[in-house]
Amino acid sequence: MKDNGEKLTPRRRLILKAIVEAYIESGEPVGSKFLTQNLELGLSPATIRNEMSALEDMGFLTQPHTSAGRIPSEAGYRFYVNSLMRRYDLTQKERSELSGVTENKIAELDKVLERATKLISELTNYTSVVVKPRQTGITVRHFKVVPLTPNIFLLVMLTSTETVKSKHIHVGFDVDNATLEKLELALNLHIAGKTPSEITLPLIMEMEQYLGESEALVNPIIKSIYETISEQDTGELRFGGVNRLLEYPEYGDREQVKDLLGMLDNKDDFLDLISNSDKDRVNVLIGSENAVDVTHNSTLVFKTVQKDGKTIGAIGVIGPCRMDYSRVIATVEELAQSIAGAAGGTSVPLTNALPDGRNEEKDN
Amino acid sequence: MKDNGEKLTPRRRLILKAIVEAYIESGEPVGSKFLTQNLELGLSPATIRNEMSALEDMGFLTQPHTSAGRIPSEAGYRFYVNSLMRRYDLTQKERSELSGVTENKIAELDKVLERATKLISELTNYTSVVVKPRQTGITVRHFKVVPLTPNIFLLVMLTSTETVKSKHIHVGFDVDNATLEKLELALNLHIAGKTPSEITLPLIMEMEQYLGESEALVNPIIKSIYETISEQDTGELRFGGVNRLLEYPEYGDREQVKDLLGMLDNKDDFLDLISNSDKDRVNVLIGSENAVDVTHNSTLVFKTVQKDGKTIGAIGVIGPCRMDYSRVIATVEELAQSIAGAAGGTSVPLTNALPDGRNEEKDN
DNA sequence: TTTAGCACTCAATGATCGGCAGTGCTAATT
DNA sequence: AATTAGCACTGCCGATCATTGAGTGCTAAA
Numbered sequence: 001m002k003d004n005g006e007k008l009t010p011r012r013r014l015i016l017k018a019i020v021e022a023y024i025e026s027g028e029p030v031g032s033k034f035l036t037q038n039l040e041l042g043l044s045p046a047t048i049r050n051e052m053s054a055l056e057d058m059g060f061l062t063q064p065h066t067s068a069g070r071i072p073s074e075a076g077y078r079f080y081v082n083s084l085m086r087r088y089d090l091t092q093k094e095r096s097e098l099s100g101v102t103e104n105k106i107a108e109l110d111k112v113l114e115r116a117t118k119l120i121s122e123l124t125n126y127t128s129v130v131v132k133p134r135q136t137g138i139t140v141r142h143f144k145v146v147p148l149t150p151n152i153f154l155l156v157m158l159t160s161t162e163t164v165k166s167k168h169i170h171v172g173f174d175v176d177n178a179t180l181e182k183l184e185l186a187l188n189l190h191i192a193g194k195t196p197s198e199i200t201l202p203l204i205m206e207m208e209q210y211l212g213e214s215e216a217l218v219n220p221i222i223k224s225i226y227e228t229i230s231e232q233d234t235g236e237l238r239f240g241g242v243n244r245l246l247e248y249p250e251y252g253d254r255e256q257v258k259d260l261l262g263m264l265d266n267k268d269d270f271l272d273l274i275s276n277s278d279k280d281r282v283n284v285l286i287g288s289e290n291a292v293d294v295t296h297n298s299t300l301v302f303k304t305v306q307k308d309g310k311t312i313g314a315i316g317v318i319g320p321c322r323m324d325y326s327r328v329i330a331t332v333e334e335l336a337q338s339i340a341g342a343a344g345g346t347s348v349p350l351t352n353a354l355p356d357g358r359n360e361e362k363d364n
Numbered sequence: 365m366k367d368n369g370e371k372l373t374p375r376r377r378l379i380l381k382a383i384v385e386a387y388i389e390s391g392e393p394v395g396s397k398f399l400t401q402n403l404e405l406g407l408s409p410a411t412i413r414n415e416m417s418a419l420e421d422m423g424f425l426t427q428p429h430t431s432a433g434r435i436p437s438e439a440g441y442r443f444y445v446n447s448l449m450r451r452y453d454l455t456q457k458e459r460s461e462l463s464g465v466t467e468n469k470i471a472e473l474d475k476v477l478e479r480a481t482k483l484i485s486e487l488t489n490y491t492s493v494v495v496k497p498r499q500t501g502i503t504v505r506h507f508k509v510v511p512l513t514p515n516i517f518l519l520v521m522l523t524s525t526e527t528v529k530s531k532h533i534h535v536g537f538d539v540d541n542a543t544l545e546k547l548e549l550a551l552n553l554h555i556a557g558k559t560p561s562e563i564t565l566p567l568i569m570e571m572e573q574y575l576g577e578s579e580a581l582v583n584p585i586i587k588s589i590y591e592t593i594s595e596q597d598t599g600e601l602r603f604g605g606v607n608r609l610l611e612y613p614e615y616g617d618r619e620q621v622k623d624l625l626g627m628l629d630n631k632d633d634f635l636d637l638i639s640n641s642d643k644d645r646v647n648v649l650i651g652s653e654n655a656v657d658v659t660h661n662s663t664l665v666f667k668t669v670q671k672d673g674k675t676i677g678a679i680g681v682i683g684p685c686r687m688d689y690s691r692v693i694a695t696v697e698e699l700a701q702s703i704a705g706a707a708g709g710t711s712v713p714l715t716n717a718l719p720d721g722r723n724e725e726k727d728n
Numbered sequence: 729t730t731t732a733g734c735a736c737t738c739a740a741t742g743a744t745c746g747g748c749a750g751t752g753c754t755a756a757t758t
Numbered sequence: 759a760a761t762t763a764g765c766a767c768t769g770c771c772g773a774t775c776a777t778t779g780a781g782t783g784c785t786a787a788a
Contacts, residue, residue: 166528243625261607
């Protein structure tokens with residue numbers, strides 16, 4: 001059971017690749033007969049069987065039971081993803097759909113991510129996962145105050161994450177517009193650009209002093225600012241196309257689906273996972289490689305979305321280990337880049353996959 | 365097979381009620397033996413059997429097969445909900461949790477509804493449904509313009525539905541703050557309060573003229589306004605606690621769950637359903653009473669949320685026909701009222717259920 | 729090194745068969 | 759007239775068992 005994939009004979013690579021791809025497509029264990037028919041080697045089933053047996057010894061394949069064909073083990077998928085997989089070329093149509101996500105320049109992240117959820121799930125036919133990670137050091141960059149009624153006004157905040165939040169502020173007395181303008185000015189002067197820890201008591205008192213008799217405004221406003229920042233801060237996890245999970249026989253077990261869906265509620269593990277991931281490439285976590293318990297029988301493919309060097313989110317796909325890796329990885333990568341804004345133009349390399357399928361090079 | 369529920373003997377009502385409640389709790393067909401043990405009538409199984417047979421003839425019960433107990437038919441549930449059910453009294457704890465949804469005066473509808481989704485699903489242990497209906501005649505009540513960079517500014521719009529939307533506007537040239545102030549003024553003067561159909565070409569041209577050399581600003585803005593309004597307009601359908609569906613054996617069929625979840629994508633039927641519903645009470649749609657195909661084996665309990673006489677949303681629960689109606693209805697109603705703002709204080713009557721379970725009155 | 733041949737294994741399928749929970753009917757009881 | 763005891767009947771459920779067939783591992787021959 002040596003797992004040294006480098007020692008793999010070209011022929012074995014070919015066979016492994018064929019098995020993984022056949023299994024990905026059909027979901028049925030792959031037998032020697034099938035391979036002789038669909039692989040253009042002039043080999044008999046017996047030979048294939050020997051090779052398959054060897055691949056099993058090396059840990060790349062397993063047998064569900066003695067008299068069935070082979071299916072890839074996690075190590076098998078891993079080796080496939082790292083070394084065998086041919087990169088899927090997105091069609092023109094797919095490419096344009098993906099870039100369409102950001103087309104009309106809506107810079108609001110939430111909206112973009114929401115569309116991304118839907119699109120990626122449709123294109124891959126798996127359940128999509130979209131994450132907005134927790135963030136620290138968020139500030140309100142700019143304040144606007146909009147009067148509504150004499151004692152209600154709207155506090156509009158543009159945060160450092162480029163999103164706009166607004167809060168209704170109710171106060172116990174009437175406030176005139178002049179006061180509100182003064183308030184707006186004060187907020188932009190004293191509070192804008194400060195992180196919560198920088199908004200200190202002296203600062204608040206200074207504000208109150210400045211506002212004079214309207215100092216009662218300050219308290220609800222500071223509260224709203226905290227709320228806004230912590231809302232932003234919380235992180236978010238959203239799924240799309242959940243019903244697609246149920247298309248795959250590996251999710252026949254109700255419990256598993258239930259647990260997976262339950263992630264929506266306790267999202268912390270997931271957020272940690274994302275924030276500890278490799279920021280530069282598509283991450284592929286196969287089965288138990290995954291740190292989150294409930295996904296031990298699933299594969300998670302995701303990539304963080306970077307903007308100006310900061311992680312503003314992550315998009316990905318969750319599905320059975322038997323997943324169309326090639327297509328999924330290509331799709332996730334393209335979309336992540338499209339969201340990041342193709343401005344930089346530097347093409348990020350795909351995990352370890354070779355670009356053109358010519359993977360059966362002579363080995364050692 | 366006369367379905368005339370009024371003709372029901374008090375004893376039969378009692379038996380029907382017991383069967384429905386037992387079945388709701390256990391999910392197993394209810395037999396005569398169980399009833400003699402748990403119902404404090406001094407009756408033998410044989411007598412009960414006769415009565416059950418009669419109830420079946422009237423269409424309130426069915427038998428899954430000859431040698432099983434009875435389960436309620438849709439008509440049975442209906443009669444139960446209309447005439448037999450005792451209203452569930454929320455505990456103090458439940459009540460306070462429900463009212464907590466709106467407690468810190470966050471008037472932003474989206475946020476409230478999102479919390480509602482979660483809460484109602486937790487309290488009832490069914491999947492919750494939250495709807496923001498399509499709306500017509502939406503206007504932007506107030507505009508604010510916030511400069512970001514020389515050629516990007518933020519257009520903040522307060523709509524007639526009390527939500528705040530903002531769009532980044534990119535323009536091909538630099539705009540100074542004075543122009544933006546002028547723009548803001550113009551928007552509030554000419555566009556605020558107008559529905560899309562009232563924003564006519566002459567009006568737009570007037571705006572352009574007023575802005576003079578910055579007329580190029582007008583087009584992207586008008587586009588953003590349309591977008592904002594139509595986003596608001598679209599309606600939204602959200603589920604919460606989807607995994608709870610899988611707890612109930614009636615959703616053992618994968619296809620059914622899949623279709624149900626698929627509703628998230630094509631939400632139109634659902635939105636129609638809500639907008640055609642009774643606005644003043646909790647709607648209970650049992651199985652095929654439901655117009656939407658995929659819910660033919662499910663029950664939908666929902667109530668619209670009114671504010672100032674306008675329907676701003678709907679909340680509800682979806683689950684198997686075998687549902688704890690009493691509790692669900694009470695929860696949905698309480699929450700809908702809590703969201704609407706308990707201000708009015710007029711208690712809306714529950715469908716047709718009598719308030720105190722004394723339903724076994726003498727009949728004709 | 730490859731391959732043909734063959735015995736072997738085990739999941740899946742389908743038929744058979746009591747057990748059992750609950751019914752409907754009839755006749756006896758109140 | 760209403761209720762009940764008795765009893766035969768029905769049909770689901772689970773267990774058992776035989777059959778089938780795809781796929782394997784091994785051995786010996788090419």
